[in-house]
Amino acid sequence: MAKSMKNSFIAVRKMFVVASCGVIAGCSLGSTMSDFAARQLPRVEIPDIHLMGVPLYGEKSGVALKPTAPYQLSSTERDVVRRAVTRSFPEAIDISFFPFRSGIADDGTVSVCGMVSTRSGNGVADDRLFRGDLVRQPEPGNPLFSIRQISGANAATIEVFGDCQKQGLA
Known part of the structure; x- marks a missing residue:
């Protein structure tokens, strides 16, 4: 039993x-x-996880990302961001943007995070996250936008998302 x-x-x-x-x-x-x-998110990669004081994903030595305060982009600033990101995809025949998240740092730099959807000539669609900085000009004129990361190009999707999150833009 x-x-x-x-x-x-x-x-x-x-x-x-x-x-x-x-x-x-x-x-x-x-x-x-x-x-x-x-x-x-076709570019998602599992980050290498390090222990014992070694940096985790998205933590680059010498690059300190600071949290930002909410900031509303003007229509001119949104256009500058769109043009800069569009230039990164010369082979794309159709580009769509999802709403941007933006914030301003103490030094006046505006950080922007977003997602772009592209379609190539043969119909292949691709969605990528991007992050960059918008420098406003003191005199009237167009601001400058520098792309810092694009997933699948110079960073993994998880890295871009992590950096946006550190700045309060995810």
């Missing part, structure tokens, strides 16, 4: 483990949880 009860307990434990694995895998054994990320 004790052996039968022990076998039942082991069987229940195994079923519990299998059920837990199914829940972790997406509430069913056939579902994949990465399907959304693969379609929406």
